[in-house]
Amino acid sequence: MEQIPKILSWRNMLVLSLALNFSLVLRILNGDGEERDSWDRTASVSIWPTTASGSSSLSSASCNYSKIEEDDDRIINLQLGDPTVYERYWQEMGDVTTMVIPGWQSLSYLSDKNNLCWFLEPELGKEIIRVHKVVGNAVTQDRFIVVGTGSTQLYQAALYALSPHDDSGPINVVSAAPYYSSYPLITDCLKSGLYRWGGDAMAYKEEIPYIELVTSPNNPDGFLRQPVVNRSKGVLIHDLAYYWPQYTPIISAADHDVMLFTVSKSTGHAGMRIGWALVKDRETAEKMTDYIELNTIGVSKDSQLRAAKVLKVVSDSCGNETAKSFFDHSYDVMSERWKLLKQAVKSSKRFTVPDFASQRCNFFGKVFEAQPAFAWFKCEEGILDCERFLREEKKILTKSGKHFGDEQSYVRISMLDRDTNFNIFIHRISSSFNSTI
Amino acid sequence: MEQIPKILSWRNMLVLSLALNFSLVLRILNGDGEERDSWDRTASVSIWPTTASGSSSLSSASCNYSKIEEDDDRIINLQLGDPTVYERYWQEMGDVTTMVIPGWQSLSYLSDKNNLCWFLEPELGKEIIRVHKVVGNAVTQDRFIVVGTGSTQLYQAALYALSPHDDSGPINVVSAAPYYSSYPLITDCLKSGLYRWGGDAMAYKEEIPYIELVTSPNNPDGFLRQPVVNRSKGVLIHDLAYYWPQYTPIISAADHDVMLFTVSKSTGHAGMRIGWALVKDRETAEKMTDYIELNTIGVSKDSQLRAAKVLKVVSDSCGNETAKSFFDHSYDVMSERWKLLKQAVKSSKRFTVPDFASQRCNFFGKVFEAQPAFAWFKCEEGILDCERFLREEKKILTKSGKHFGDEQSYVRISMLDRDTNFNIFIHRISSSFNSTI
Structure with missing residues (x-):
């Protein structure tokens, strides 16, 4: 029992030392003496960002969606479900998920030879x-x-x-x-x-x-x-x-x-x-x-x-009451994105997205509608090939409904891209944006 | 150009800081105040172990093969080519191969979208x-x-x-x-x-x-x-x-x-x-x-x-002239293991291994015989099922020649296991060891 305080003290030192590493890695990567953005500033502090803290942007669902860096020539690729929307959360979390792997780890094929799945860690x-x-x-x-x-x-x-x-x-x-x-x-x-x-x-x-x-x-x-x-x-x-x-x-x-x-x-x-x-x-x-x-x-x-x-x-x-959980954050991001998508679709009158029934979520203890990772997006007004229309008129790459065993008036659009791309997507479908090509 | 010395100085601090991490991780893992074995001692020092240094065991090919921790009841499994023989080298190398991965890394599926193999880092x-x-x-x-x-x-x-x-x-x-x-x-x-x-x-x-x-x-x-x-x-x-x-x-x-x-x-x-x-x-x-x-x-x-x-x-x-390279080390280990295997096989008279022609190696600039990762081991003296013989009489698990499209008088034996298991294997095939079951 005597040894516990001693080990704890080494652990505390390790946390400090890891934090020191991290700030040094970031300094080297970013150069020195320059302004850092928010995740960079928090990266050297190994604590949960709290909603009360002004230094964390996790208290808000996402970036400022009204600030759009539009560039008419830029092609926005929303074909894949590449989940880069989550980068910002993990950046803000700093080094709590940083992994240190020594060079002699992972030599054996085996993880647990007594387990049915012997390669499961x-x-x-x-x-x-x-x-x-x-x-x-x-x-x-x-x-x-x-x-x-x-x-x-x-x-x-x-x-x-x-x-x-x-x-x-x-x-x-x-x-x-x-x-x-x-x-x-x-x-x-x-x-x-x-x-x-x-x-x-x-x-x-x-x-x-x-x-x-x-x-x-x-x-x-x-x-x-x-x-x-x-x-x-x-x-x-x-x-x-x-x-x-x-x-x-x-x-x-x-x-x-x-x-x-x-x-x-x-x-x-x-x-x-x-x-x-x-x-x-x-x-x-x-x-x-x-x-x-x-x-x-x-x-x-x-x-x-x-x-x-x-x-x-x-x-x-x-279980952390003072911080915003991963699911709180990601729910808010998806909720805001779907709100913006529905508004844009409604204002355009040329597109529709599915309606979802409200259901009670046992995890959050509240009722809400689905806010999926993909929008199953339909072109109306006689646009038969939605993928082509979005590609040629809006410079947005999507995946045609034909690949999913459905009609070409549908496309699948990723809702998980980075804020910048999502903002441009929303801007282009809600506005009278047309390709300059 | 001015900035270079500054960045270098941060890098130097990072090396020191990583070394501090490492020693702390090891302290926590091993408890405090106890004797450490050789790789543990060197782990907090981020330099190449030199052949001149008494603190490194990489100057010798391997452990002391004459020190055998035999345990008659222990089953030695040499069926797989699990390359744990290399653990000791990487342990001795300390933190030069330690990897620090922040939590926001590896979110995207893509590594290099301009490369033919888009997922190659x-x-x-x-x-x-x-x-x-x-x-x-x-x-x-x-x-x-x-x-x-x-x-x-x-x-x-x-x-x-x-x-x-x-x-x-x-x-x-x-x-x-x-x-x-x-x-x-x-x-x-x-x-x-x-x-x-x-x-x-x-x-x-x-x-x-x-x-x-x-x-x-x-x-x-x-x-x-x-x-x-x-x-x-x-x-x-x-x-x-x-x-x-x-x-x-x-x-x-x-x-x-x-x-x-x-x-x-x-x-x-x-x-x-x-x-x-x-x-x-x-x-x-x-x-x-x-x-x-x-x-x-x-x-x-x-x-x-x-x-x-x-x-x-x-x-x-x-390219490091003062240190022992990975291939120098691993060549020496394999060379010593094959020398011991050939001696054991010769003394037993019941087994044979292949003979390899000597050839000049362009990398080492010297002539030597192959010293493979597996021994293609043959039971002689009328032992028709070599796998069964080794399993029942020597408590050594191997892979029968029948799986390789060959005769059952052959087995494949891994030469890449840890020193302890290799030592026992050599001891059992060279001695009159028989199962006590």
């Missing part, structure tokens, strides 16, 4: 369970966790695990349109004899085994979803990448056989390439693990450890 | 070229670099890129036996319509297109290899994971169409899951990039940045 497993408990968006009890190089790899691992490996031929994989545009491409890219893309689940009439993908909230349109085929020979994969309270009310803890999540959309760290599956059945989890072993012999340990740290900070922030 | 690309120039083991000029989640993913990317995508049916993939045991499993796991495992290249007689894998030095037997089919309709993938000077003389800079490398075997950082391909043809490189986009939407940025740092330290160490 125990710390990440712990923080996955904790964040789901804090948010209440998924049941983790009696579930196996399989980590993947993003949820994309886990989708393929689930297909491998759930397909029959006998000679019955490839199983049909279906999802209700509009469905995530990458599903058909990933499913069919290797012409697998285990599975094949079967198209729109609403049109599926066969009485043979199938796999149905249920993406909820759905990519691209943001609606919560249920399975639609509902036949006896079906198995389900639930892609819950967007089932987080910044995007949609958390109405209950999801409780399905195979559930996929990713840090890309929850915390915004897409470049880490870390996803996880919560799996009820041991054999399915084992086969998913086998697939990832064959495909990439495990998953980056460095990114797993970073993901664990980021998820810990997210969970910690939810 | 530019710093890693630069260090890959540099290390090949320093070692002289591969031509990098006019090559595209594609990064992968280990070379395993790149092998699949190459199959995807080199297979015909028309209706001609799956192309045969062959490799001369003994071949890497994972090749058939990876190739056939999804029953792809693009490619299929075609077995031993030596037995391949068909006149239709094929892909031949040339693993050189070969896994499992360590020999340098050339293609064996040599027909007009073949394309080649060269797996050069082990073409580094600690394992084999570097006889020339490899100059092939598709060459695969990985940090797992070059620097020992298997847990990073970072590999790279050097690709001559643009279209092949584009298709490999497409596969990795479909499979995992890129590769962990955190591990790419760490890999860049580790490769930089390796290259720097080669």
Whole structure:
């Protein structure tokens, strides 16, 4: 017991020392003696930004959206769901999520040889369970966790695990349109004899085994979803990448056989390439693990450890009464963006976006409408090819509805880009902006 | 120009500050006031360990192999090529390879949107070229670099890129036996319509297109290899994971169409899951990039940045005349291990290992025999199932020759485990040790 105060004192010194590092790194990167922006100033202080503090901009939802740096010639690319909107939050958090990795770490392939998923870092497993408990968006009890190089790899691992490996031929994989545009491409890219893309689940009439993908909230349109085929020979994969309270009310803890999540959309760290599956059945989890072993012999340990740290900070922030939590901040950002989008769409009269029902969110304890990561955006007034119209007339790159099994009058637009790009997007669709080309 | 001394002075402070961090982390991890082992002592000093310094153990090849901590009941698992032998070097190097990653890094999926391989971190690309120039083991000029989640993913990317995508049916993939045991499993796991495992290249007689894998030095037997089919309709993938000077003389800079490398075997950082391909043809490189986009939407940025740092330290160490380079150290370790293995095998009379011809290594400027990462180990005296014999009689787990397309009298044994396990292995095969079970 004697030693505790001593260790604590070393830890305190470590925090100070890390802070010193950080300020020095920033000084070197930015040069010396110049003005810093807000995240730079806070970076050397290892405390939660409080709403009472004037030095933090996290108390406001986002940047000043009325300040638009328009440049008529600039092409705005909102095709991908690149989650750079979250950069500012993590910058403002300073060094609480800074990771120090010594050179002798991550030499072994193995993370935990006693775990079914032997390449899962125990710390990440712990923080996955904790964040789901804090948010209440998924049941983790009696579930196996399989980590993947993003949820994309886990989708393929689930297909491998759930397909029959006998000679019955490839199983049909279906999802209700509009469905995530990458599903058909990933499913069919290797012409697998285990599975094949079967198209729109609403049109599926066969009485043979199938796999149905249920993406909820759905990519691209943001609606919560249920399975639609509902036949006896079906198995389900639930892609819950967007089932987080910044995007949609958390109405209950999801409780399905195979559930996929990713840090890309929850915390915004897409470049880490870390996803996880919560799996009820041991054999399915084992086969998913086998697939990832064959495909990439495990998953980056460095990114797993970073993901664990980021998820810990997210969970910690939810219990911190003096600071703005990650979800408070990201909810506010998405709320403000959707408010601006709806206003712009309404004023333009040429476009529409979906209407969402208000539901009670168990996490926030309040009622609100979905505010998805993508806008499923429709061109009206006889504009048949919305992607082309936005590209040619507004210089905005989007993804056509045809890739999602829907009409070309729809496009998917990322709502997760940086403030500057989002501002220009809103300006261009609400104004009489036309391309100068 | 005035600012340079100022920035340098901040950099110097940063080095000191990082060193302070490090010593504090180690203090916390190890408790306080206790004796430290050699890497712990040196960890807070950010300098190259010199051969003249008594405080570094890198001047000797390895631990004292004569000091064996035998425990008759302990099972020694040498099935995998887990490269933990390199841990000690990186521990001794202290904090020169320590990575500090702030929380707002790695949010975007993109690394370099102007590069063909848009998810390759530019710093890693630069260090890959540099290390090949320093070692002289591969031509990098006019090559595209594609990064992968280990070379395993790149092998699949190459199959995807080199297979015909028309209706001609799956192309045969062959490799001369003994071949890497994972090749058939990876190739056939999804029953792809693009490619299929075609077995031993030596037995391949068909006149239709094929892909031949040339693993050189070969896994499992360590020999340098050339293609064996040599027909007009073949394309080649060269797996050069082990073409580094600690394992084999570097006889020339490899100059092939598709060459695969990985940090797992070059620097020992298997847990990073970072590999790279050097690709001559643009279209092949584009298709490999497409596969990795479909499979995992890129590769962990955190591990790419760490890999860049580790490769930089390796290259720097080669030009450092006062210190022992990474390859000097790892060559000495492998040399000593092979000397001990050959002695043990000779004294036992029950086992054999391959004989390698001496060749001149351009990197070291000296002549030596291959000292591979695996021993292709043969049981003699009528022991038909060598894997079973070693498991039951010596409590050593190995991988049977049958998995490599060869006889069961052979096993593959990892030479890359930690000193303790290697010592016990040598002790058990050279002595009259028998299981007590």
